[in-house]
Amino acid sequence: xxxxxxxxxxxxxxxxxxxxxxxxxxxxxxxxxxxxxxxxxxxxxxxxxxxxxxxxxxxxxxxxxxxxxxxxxxxxxxxxxxxxxxxxxxxxxxxxxxxxxxxxxxxxxxxxxxxxxxxxxxxxxxxxxxxxxxxxxxxxxx
Amino acid sequence: xxxxxxxxxxxxxxxxxxxxxxxxxxxxxxxxxxxxxxxxxxxxxxxxxxxxxxxxxxxxxxxxxxxxxxxxxxxxxxxxxxxxxxxxxxxxxxxxxxxxxxxxxxxxxxxxxxxxxxxxxxxxxxxxxxxxxxxxxx
Numbered sequence: 001x002x003x004x005x006x007x008x009x010x011x012x013x014x015x016x017x018x019x020x021x022x023x024x025x026x027x028x029x030x031x032x033x034x035x036x037x038x039x040x041x042x043x044x045x046x047x048x049x050x051x052x053x054x055x056x057x058x059x060x061x062x063x064x065x066x067x068x069x070x071x072x073x074x075x076x077x078x079x080x081x082x083x084x085x086x087x088x089x090x091x092x093x094x095x096x097x098x099x100x101x102x103x104x105x106x107x108x109x110x111x112x113x114x115x116x117x118x119x120x121x122x123x124x125x126x127x128x129x130x131x132x133x134x135x136x137x138x139x140x141x142x
Numbered sequence: 143x144x145x146x147x148x149x150x151x152x153x154x155x156x157x158x159x160x161x162x163x164x165x166x167x168x169x170x171x172x173x174x175x176x177x178x179x180x181x182x183x184x185x186x187x188x189x190x191x192x193x194x195x196x197x198x199x200x201x202x203x204x205x206x207x208x209x210x211x212x213x214x215x216x217x218x219x220x221x222x223x224x225x226x227x228x229x230x231x232x233x234x235x236x237x238x239x240x241x242x243x244x245x246x247x248x249x250x251x252x253x254x255x256x257x258x259x260x261x262x263x264x265x266x267x268x269x270x271x272x273x274x275x276x277x278x279x280x
Contacts, residue, residue, distance in 0.1 A: 076259070096257040098236060102267045109244075109262035 008045065030065070048082050061091075063100075070104075077108075153199040154234060155180055156216040159273045185217075187225070201235070206242060221252075230265075234273055239263070 009026035012018055016032035024040040031047045038044055040058040050065035057072045063083035071077060073091040081099035088105040096102070150163045160175025169183040184200040187208035196202065196210060199218035204210060208225035215227065220235025226244040231237065237252040239245060241260035250263075251271035257263070 093259050094257055094261070094263070095259040096255055098254050098256045100255070100269070102255065102269050104267065106263050106265065106267050108257075109264070 008043075012050075014047075014049070046083075048080075153182060153218055154273065156197050156199060156218060156232075156273075184219075196229070202233075204243075206240070232271075232273070237269075 007027055008029040010024050010028040012028070012030045012032050012034060014031040018032065019035045021037045022028070022034075022039070024042065024044075026041070027043040027045070028038070028040050029045045029047060030038075030050050030052060033051050035053045037055045038052070038057065042058065043060040043062065044056055044058040045062045046052055046056075046065040046067055048064040051068070052065065053068045055069045055072075056067060059073065059075050060078075061071055061073045061076075062078045062080070063085060064080045065082070066084040066086075068086045070088045071085055071090070075091070076093040076095070077089060077091040078094070079085065079096040079100040079102070081097040083097070083100045085101070086103045089102070090107045092108070092110065094106075094108045148165045148167065151166045151168075152161060152163055154161045155173040155175055157178055157180060158173060158176035160173055162174055164171055164182060170179060170181050172178065173180050181198045182200055183198060185196065185198050185202045187202070187204040187210055189207060190209045190211070192211045194212060195214050195216070196212050197216040201219045202215065202217045202221045204221070204223040204225040204227065206224040210225075210227050210229060212229035214230045214232065215221065217233040217235060220237065221231065221233050222238045222240075223243045223245065224240035228246050230247045231245070231250045231252065233252045235252070236254045236256060237250065238256045239258060239261040241258040243258070243261045245261075245263045245265065247265045249266045249268065251268045253270050253272065255267065255269045
């Protein structure tokens with residue numbers, strides 16, 4: 001394994017097709033086709049040639065492939081020359097290379113960071129909604 | 143003595159999309175497609191510029207102290223911004239945003255986009271984008 005691959009705890013192979021939700025605590029690398037949602041506390045790398053029809057939420061997102069879906073990064077999004085994003089982007093910082101393509105609404109800056117953090121926090125810790133409990137249910141719980 | 147033929151430059155009208163050649167020294171001309179006056183020279187913005195439309199077939203450069211507040215900015219050869227832009231942008235060149243650049247608008251359409259780490263953006267982006275030639279034949 002090369003150095004670049006070894007920094008990623010989770011790797012979705014180039015010949016893999018995945019449908020569903022994935023969440024990681026560390027870094028993840030997507031080489032194949034992914035459909036669903038990705039949530040990571042670390043970095044997500046979408047490799048060249050891979051397609052992601054997904055909502056991607058992470059600390060850092062690096063794109064060399066194609067993402068069809070909304071992208072939200074608490075820190076930064078980096079789009080390489082071969083990278084393509086079709087969807088909305090919210091991030092604190094973004095760097096985009098000449099040749100990359102974007103189609104969607106973009107919000108980059110401190111407002112984007114707070115927005116991303118707030119929504120990430122909301123997703124991670126769903127707010128406890130007051131529930132109406134009948135006296136009978138309360139008695140059962142006790 | 144024969145006069146040297148002046149160097150030519152290919153441009154496209156930002157109003158109708160018609161492509162034609164002009165001398166490199168030309169600063170403005172009339173478009174043969176739509177017969178309207180168009181600006182060709184490069185634009186340098188060093189301070190606050192509130193305008194309705196900022197249009198040129200050339201390049202637009204906004205320095206770090208420059209700020210453009212407009213309804214629309216159209217540039218044929220690209221925009222380089224180190225300051226702030228509050229406008230819709232259409233460019234057939236490259237849109238370059240420096241590390242301290244700020245863009246806010248409804249749409250940003252450009253051939254290519256280069257964003258330095260630290261730039262702030264808010265709005266819809268369509269990249270790559272090319273201007274469609276309007277049918278001006280009557």
